[in-house]
Amino acid sequence: MKRVLYWCALISSLAVLAMLLTLWIRTASVCDKAVFRHHHGHAALLDVTNWSIESSYLGVGFLRYRSVYVNRDEVRWRTNMLSDTKDGFRWRVYDHPQFNLSTYYIRAPRRFGFSYENSSRGTAEGTGGFGSRRVLLVPHWFLVALAAVFPSFGAARLARRWRSRRRARQGLCPRCGYDLRGAPGVCPECGAAAPLPAPSPTTTDDGAMMP
Numbered sequence: 001m002k003r004v005l006y007w008c009a010l011i012s013s014l015a016v017l018a019m020l021l022t023l024w025i026r027t028a029s030v031c032d033k034a035v036f037r038h039h040h041g042h043a044a045l046l047d048v049t050n051w052s053i054e055s056s057y058l059g060v061g062f063l064r065y066r067s068v069y070v071n072r073d074e075v076r077w078r079t080n081m082l083s084d085t086k087d088g089f090r091w092r093v094y095d096h097p098q099f100n101l102s103t104y105y106i107r108a109p110r111r112f113g114f115s116y117e118n119s120s121r122g123t124a125e126g127t128g129g130f131g132s133r134r135v136l137l138v139p140h141w142f143l144v145a146l147a148a149v150f151p152s153f154g155a156a157r158l159a160r161r162w163r164s165r166r167r168a169r170q171g172l173c174p175r176c177g178y179d180l181r182g183a184p185g186v187c188p189e190c191g192a193a194a195p196l197p198a199p200s201p202t203t204t205d206d207g208a209m210m211p
């Protein structure tokens with residue numbers, strides 16, 4: 001069970017890593033954007049919330065953007081606009097990211113590619129209502145490094161296992177590689193209990209079958 005969980009975690013973290021690398025490479029030419037929109041309201045109020053994740057040359061942006069309109073004309077106009085597209089999840093690809101990026105307009109300072117902005121404002125003159133915006137910008141290198149931690153441990157573990165198997169096959173100490181062919185037993189170099197030569201169904205040097 002533990003083994004199954006380990007392999008599930010390893011495979012899913014490799015998938016995440018591959019996806020992040022793909023997104024990162026794609027930022028050379030396009031911007032990918034996943035948006036989830038939800039709106040509700042009535043004749044005198046419209047409340048629109050967008051959650052989105054943007055991947056662009058600036059990094060990966062996590063956003064929540066909310067606009068509330070209370071002016072009747074504005075509500076009618078915006079509601080008509082929104083009726084063109086359904087609420088829910090959409091994936092968009094933009095060729096000219098700078099015109100379609102919320103992270104592009106972050107005014108907060110950027111440090112090592114990270115930035116965070118939480119701003120509230122009244123919407124444009126006469127529209128009533130308000131808007132609020134939360135943006136977290138995280139650089140691709142950071143997410144890739146994070147996603148690579150677990151697979152690296154997995155790879156190191158695998159490499160260690162291969163190495164000790166190879167050493168045991170060659171009659172060396174599996175831990176330190178000391179030559180134990182002359183003196184099987186406990187490794188005089190590191191004290192590891194050396195395994196007895198692995199019983200294998202293959203023939204020995206003199207052609208006799210091992211017991």
Ligand SMILES: [Zn+2]
Pocket residue numbers: 173174175176177178187188189190191192
């Ligand atoms: Zn040893």
